[in-house]
Amino acid sequence: MPAGFSFASLPAGIKVSGRPDLALVEAADSNAAALFTKNRVVAAPVEVGRASLWRSGGHVRVLIVNSGNANCATGPEGRRACKRICRETGKLLGAKPTEVFPSSTGIIGVPFPVERVLAKLPELIASKSQSETAAQGFADAIMTTDTRPKIASARFETAGKTVTVLGIAKGSGMIHPNLATMLVYLFTDIVASARDLRFLLREACDQSFNSMSVDGDTSTNDTVLLLASQRSGVSLGKGNGRKRFAGALNAACQSLAEQIVSDGEGAQHVIRLFIEQAGSQEEARQVARAIAHSALVKTAWAGADPNWGRILAAAGYSGVQLDPGKIRIHIADQMVCRHGEAHPFDEKRAHDALAQPECDVRVLLGRGKSSIRFLTTDLTAEYVRINADYST
């Protein structure tokens, strides 16, 4: 556990199921950085949280999260409710309203049950603890359609002191926009400025949460927050220390990204898509997204079908000015397409590889030296069933 963080959670009656749905972290006097959804439609807590971080100069003392209601498409009333919760939570813990960072996840367009949350705040705060059990309770309480909590940690030692990064996330891909927002919280005890944290967080996200996709939809509430309590006594610095911290942060983010993708609802197979020999990172990501968002490619994967023609065609319409004659495609250990044409391979072996819970697919573009690793899933009939049967 990183030093300087206390966790609490309880059921506040927001979820119909009666399961825990309100959670809090007291974060000493943390420096903070956050990344938010790029969706133009954003929930009240995203608006409020972004403005508060700006006003506080990147200071956060309390994090308050609820599941069961996204507080999105709720208008001025929703923003008032969110601010009121920040204000009251701050009062009880001696923090300014702008030092309380809010998140919500759950149904869209339903008035936020502000009174229920306010009524539970004292009990919630009284129960906070620095224990691992309390952190696990936090991970449970922020879940919506997730089938399991998502926790990752990494640490390193320097001059006899330990720096810890603890990551807790929820989300099973943007599977229910009403329910499956991605929320990621990263807690560390390193000494670092908000400015440095922002830079490191952006880098770590590019390699993890920005390099994955379940169904291509982007939520209105997606948030990644990094809090640094400064309690380890270890400063970020510039050289090796910074590198080691970046490594720990990336490791935590990548583990959480894998947990999120493999918990994608209805997902049977996780595909590790490697786009190589691209002209740039952005280009590689563009091709990866086209492939990972193709309903045709994803349904082929659901059937463990080594249909490389669909992968080639999706790369072709990605918008990147590819030369199809230079493209090679590998499924697991076999080359299946060379010079943009069929290359003989053992279909049974390719089918068996795609039928595993995880499989590598490599697409070589023959354009340059950039490459990315992109996590995605298949598209199953179960996905359709879940999303067609769920009703507002």
Added chain:
Amino acid sequence: MPAGFSFASLPAGIKVSGRPDLALVEAADSNAAALFTKNRVVAAPVEVGRASLWRSGGHVRVLIVNSGNANCATGPEGRRACKRICRETGKLLGAKPTEVFPSSTGIIGVPFPVERVLAKLPELIASKSQSETAAQGFADAIMTTDTRPKIASARFETAGKTVTVLGIAKGSGMIHPNLATMLVYLFTDIVASARDLRFLLREACDQSFNSMSVDGDTSTNDTVLLLASQRSGVSLGKGNGRKRFAGALNAACQSLAEQIVSDGEGAQHVIRLFIEQAGSQEEARQVARAIAHSALVKTAWAGADPNWGRILAAAGYSGVQLDPGKIRIHIADQMVCRHGEAHPFDEKRAHDALAQPECDVRVLLGRGKSSIRFLTTDLTAEYVRINADYST
């Protein structure tokens, strides 16, 4: 039937099923215009057809189409096969190779059975006829995963003469990239230059085939070809005549687009999506595409679920700089979202409307005066079953 076109079709043994798979149209000395897939990966006939149109200055005398093999990802050998077919067909009908326009649809990455096609050419040509039955045979022979042939016609009279537009298409959306290429052929007897035809075809396609989507994938073989035999004796002109011809062409294209979308495999519901009050046509199309490609929105429609939050969220990530507070959404006859917030509505009635074979969904952006009509479908478990079970 438009004057100046003879149709022929027969089984050449390209399809395993033994159904008709080779078809031909002799088109007198037609002026021609064509639009092709924007995919960077294109089939041999797309490369050859584009080059031939360029070299002949927009003249086409013969159209030769096969189903069962896309002649895509087949390399130089595939291009040679395609050119050979154009050359031999031209020889038999007294046309230059560049006046023979080729199309293929079917499986990707399998060598093209050129000998089978060549062996059948004399029999194919001997059977050509100007009858409606022959045109229907053509429509049947170009089908792949289509469950029904797609034919539309429109005509108008001027100064005692009739101008006819006959449209024949195949495609059930880009559902199998290996099988469900969209091919559209428009036959008319108006007198018009290739240049005028190109302009009119682009306009008609924007309102029809460029305003529809089944699954968002783009084929490697998609082709729309417009042939004008000049045989009606009616010139296009500039004023009213041109307008009436454009109207007939648009009507034929829109009918074919509706037939293609409603034949989308696994599609239960056709959604007529109206994006209104956009800043521009392009902006309206961008929002329509984001909504029509969202797996979440499409699965909600499969369940006849009036989940407007998913529509709002998809519009939000379309890339258009929307103000969510100005957005209104209507499902059938009811407003369900206003100022980007929930608006009270009868859920049962909205569910019943979405359960119909066709339903209107309107999204008003509050930004300007442009609007488009965009045809799309739901995403069903049947779609996944079809595409997961199909194997290369």
